[in-house]
Amino acid sequence: MKENESANSVVSVRSLVKRYGDILALDHFNLEIGKGEIFGLLGPNGCGKTTAINCMLQLLAYDKGDIELFGEAMKPTRYDLKRRIGVVPQQVAVFDELTVFENIDCFCALYVSDKTRRRELVEEAIEFVGLEDYRKMRPKKLSGGLLRRLNIACGIAHKPELIFFDEPTVAVDPQSRNAILDGIVRLRDEGATVVYTSHYMEEVEQICSRIMIMDGGKILALGTADELKRGIAVGEKIVIELPGAVEARGCAAAQTVGALPHVLSCEFANGELHAACEASERNLLDVLGALKSSRVAVGRVYSEPPTLNDVFLEITGRELRD
Ligand SMILES: Nc1ncnc2c1ncn2[C@@H]1O[C@H](COP(=O)(O)OP(=O)(O)OP(=O)(O)O)[C@@H](O)[C@H]1O
Secondary structure, three states, rough: OOHHHHHEEEEEOOOEEEEOOOOEEEEEEEEEEOOOOOOEEEOOOOEEEEEEEHHHOOOOHHHHEEEEEEOOOOOOOOOOHHOOEEOOOOOOOOOOOOOOOOOOOOHHHOOOOOOOHHHHHHHHHHHHHOOOOHOOHHHHHOOOOHHHHHHHHHHHOOOOEEEEEEEOOOOOOHHHHHHHHHHHHHHHHOOEEEEEEOOOHHHHHHHOEEEEEEEEOOOEEOOOHHHHHHHOOOOOOEEEEOOOOOHHHHHEEEEEOOOOOOOOEEEOOOOEEEEEEEEOOOOOOOOOOOOHOOOOHHHHHHHOOOOOHHHHHHHHHHOOOO
């Protein structure tokens, strides 16, 4: 049993503590990731995501804790383990004086010395990120989205088994963003294990098999997106436009709705009623019934399931977005 478990374990972090002077960036942080997962680390800016990755990569010394990658203790000199890892850093890190091809070749050469094999790998990486038309261009000529794709190609050309993506879609246009997310799923389908950090909950939800929500260097919640959402009290959010309702009338309607049995909270703001409800099939009927008896005119009605932001909000009292 134990052997099987370790055979499947790609990342195992136990009780990791990292301080920067007085700042406790990681507070007994634990992480277990199995082969073939796209694992999402979700949290607001400064929650410790990059620090956790850099400790795992042994780019940062840490105060306490154990890190195993591929079932083996990770140390700064474990180059055999490092060559099985790919990193796509948060900041684009490429050489301005080299072309797209030369940049990817340069990073790939850190792991692959055979030139013929490397040429194949670089071409595959170029095709993978869709930079075929830009082979000979230098980074300065590339748009932000294309630069990000180059950054990814540099991190994955040597076909790593474990890939860390640290907020790869920050300041990226929607088209490039979708191409990046599709690419990450393809890498997983080809056998890679992926650690994906972001503060964009939609992205994490779209591609990650499991998600860890963290804040202040601590784990707040862990599970699939559905498990995380089922773990909170809010099961449905209802928004109803109340056209023409003056403040006093809107607030009175919110009070009436807020008193319904399954409604956890209800507010009136900007001409809209926002009700957070427990999961119940009767929510919408009950809320509309209460509004009818309050004699307010009802406009458009929306009902939506909770988001990962609601999970974060319920645990911390703050919004995930900054
Ligand atoms: N070199 C450093 N010196 C001092 N404090 C640091 C340093 N690097 C990070 N920190 C602090 O440690 C905490 C965790 O930062 P970290 O960069 O790991 O967070 P993050 O979740 O990756 O955020 P972001 O998405 O903004 O990079 C923050 O409070 C940050 O200010």
